[in-house]
Amino acid sequence: xxxxxxxxxxxxxxxxxxxxxxxxxxxxxxxxxxxxxxxxxxxxxxxxxxxxxxxxxxxxxxxxxxxxxxxxxxxxxxxxxxxxxxxxxxxxxxxxxxxxxxxxxxxxxxxxxxxxxxxxxxxxxxxxxxxxxxxxxxxxxxx
Amino acid sequence: xxxxxxxxxxxxxxxxxxxxxxxxxxxxxxxxxxxxxxxxxxxxxxxxxxxxxxxxxxxxxxxxxxxxxxxxxxxxxxxxxxxxxxxxxxxxxxxxxxxxxxxxxxxxxxxxxxxxxxxxxxxxxxxxxxxxxxxxxxxxxxx
DNA sequence: AGAATAAAAGACATGTTTATCTTAATTTAT
DNA sequence: ATAAATTAAGATAAACATGTCTTTTATTCT
Numbered sequence: 001x002x003x004x005x006x007x008x009x010x011x012x013x014x015x016x017x018x019x020x021x022x023x024x025x026x027x028x029x030x031x032x033x034x035x036x037x038x039x040x041x042x043x044x045x046x047x048x049x050x051x052x053x054x055x056x057x058x059x060x061x062x063x064x065x066x067x068x069x070x071x072x073x074x075x076x077x078x079x080x081x082x083x084x085x086x087x088x089x090x091x092x093x094x095x096x097x098x099x100x101x102x103x104x105x106x107x108x109x110x111x112x113x114x115x116x117x118x119x120x121x122x123x124x125x126x127x128x129x130x131x132x133x134x135x136x137x138x139x140x141x142x143x
Numbered sequence: 144x145x146x147x148x149x150x151x152x153x154x155x156x157x158x159x160x161x162x163x164x165x166x167x168x169x170x171x172x173x174x175x176x177x178x179x180x181x182x183x184x185x186x187x188x189x190x191x192x193x194x195x196x197x198x199x200x201x202x203x204x205x206x207x208x209x210x211x212x213x214x215x216x217x218x219x220x221x222x223x224x225x226x227x228x229x230x231x232x233x234x235x236x237x238x239x240x241x242x243x244x245x246x247x248x249x250x251x252x253x254x255x256x257x258x259x260x261x262x263x264x265x266x267x268x269x270x271x272x273x274x275x276x277x278x279x280x281x282x283x284x285x286x
Numbered sequence: 287a288g289a290a291t292a293a294a295a296g297a298c299a300t301g302t303t304t305a306t307c308t309t310a311a312t313t314t315a316t
Numbered sequence: 317a318t319a320a321a322t323t324a325a326g327a328t329a330a331a332c333a334t335g336t337c338t339t340t341t342a343t344t345c346t
Contacts (some may be wrong), residue, residue, distance in 0.1 A: 001144055001231070004334070007238035014249055027292065041335045044235050047294060060343025076250075087297045088144070093148035097286050106157055106217075106273040106282040110264045114257060115144075121253045130249040138251040147304065170322065190324060203313025204321045258296050 007046050008085040010076060011035040011141040016055065016065060017072045017131030025057075025064030033045070036142040044116050045083070073129070078123035091117045144261070148188050149226040153219060154178040154284040155185065158207060159198060160215045160274030168207030172212075179285040188226070195225050215274070220265035232262045 001021045003008075015034050019026055028046060032039040046065055050057045054074065080088065092099035095112030102110075133139045145153075158177050162169055171189060175182040189208055193200045197217065200208045223231065226262030235242035244251070277280045 002238075004238060007236075011237055016175060022201065025292090029292095038335060040337070044295095044335085048295085057293060058343075059291085059293045059341070061345065062213065063292050064247075064344065065293085075286075082304075090171060093144065093150075094154055094284070095145075095147060096283065099283075104282050106276060106284065107264065107268065108282065110268075114261050114264060117260065118257050121250065125253075139247050139251065140239065140242075141237070141249065169321095172322095181305060183307075184325080187305085187325095193323085200323060201313075202311075202321085202323045204315065206313065206322050208323085 001088065003079065003084050005041075005045050006080055008035065008037045008042055008143060009049060009079050009083050011037070012042065012046065012065075013049075013055065013067065013079060013127050014068045014130045014134055015141050017127045017137050020067060020069070020072055020131070025062065025066045030131055031065060037089040049079075049082065054079065067127070072128040073126055075118065075123055075125070076125050076130075079127075080122055089115065089122075091115075144231065145223065147225050148184075149223055151180045151185055152192060152222050152226050153177065153189050154180070154221060155189065155208075156192075156198065157211065157273045157277055158268045158284050161278050162182045163210060163212070163274070164270040165213055168205065168209045170207040172210060173178055175283060192222075192225065195223055196254050197222065209231050210270070217270055217274075218266055219270070220262065222270075231267075232258065233238075 011032055012035055015031065016026060026034075028039060028043045031046070032042040035042075044117040046055065046057070049055045050065070053071075055067050055071060057063070057087055077089070092105050093107050093115070096103075096105045099105045100110055105111075130139070134141060150273075151259060154191070155174055155178050159169060171186045173183060174189070175185040178185075185228070189198065190254065192198045193208070196214075198207070198208055198210050205254075220232075235248050236250050236258070237248040239246075239248045242248045242251055277284060
């Protein structure tokens with residue numbers, strides 16, 4: 001469904017949101033340990049998100065990644081778009097390029113419902129509300 | 144969601160089912176033209192399905208691929224399992240290896256519903272019933 | 287100012303999926 | 317029997333995703 005890169009990104013952002021108000025930046029080492037992901041690969045992903053201003057970063061001693069209050073309000077769908085693009089949200093279930101109501105693949109309507117349900121889920125959830133659940137101990141972002 | 148290989152496989156099987164009773168085998172050339180897929184790659188996929196006895200084949204002149212009545216009754220989920228495995232049907236939405244009710248990722252229950260809906264769709268549809276819709280002109284397996 | 291720290295950037299490596307090509311094996315028709 | 321047609325099998329290649337390493341740049345602390 002989502003690429004590994006995108007899964008790491010979502011887990012990372014939710015974790016960063018839990019640390020939003022402690023005034024401390026999170027180093028890539030700590031971050032990848034907290035979400036159980038390969039460190040240099042996670043760094044790449046974070047750089048991309050930082051360039052797209054989905055997260056913030058500062059270099060140097062006591063530097064690291066963090067998100068501000070505005071950034072905590074973004075929804076999962078924005079992260080997915082930033083990393084994986086929109087194919088997963090709009091593509092045909094059987095790979096037809098021009099699948100549509102008037103030119104449907106054999107599972108067009110049923111698959112559209114599933115895919116739209118997924119889009120809806122991504123569109124509903126903000127990073128912040130998922131972080132609150134994580135802080136409360138009701139969910140996990142690492143194995 | 145599904146790999147390209149799996150999408151080609153499903154389209155190919157539905158097409159083969161539409162040709163089930165005309166007593167003629169379908170060559171890989173004709174098949175890949177009918178479903179708009181790369182010929183040698185499709186051949187590989189068909190070989191794998193043939194070895195797993197999901198489809199049948201005969202070599203030589205007037206040979207090709209076909210499915211019998213029993214094979215037309217299989218459900219999409221069997222094709223998915225044969226090509227892509229079960230990860231798409233059971234895996235965690237955020238990639239946690241041991242995500243579960245008692246150790247849930249932040250979107251565990253919502254994602255499970257989506258994934259189970261997809262499994263249900265794959266489990267409902269037989270090749271044969273999708274072929275009937277294709278014959279009737281109500282759906283397409285090529286662009 | 288200089289040293290230490292940490293992200294940014296880009297090169298490099300590995301693995302998987304997708305795709306192609308070549309040769310072999312099998313079957314049918316002449 | 318021989319030739320033609322067609323799948324089977326395996327080697328090769330290209331593209332993409334994933335993962336690692338090294339160098340550069342920016343910041344902070346002493």
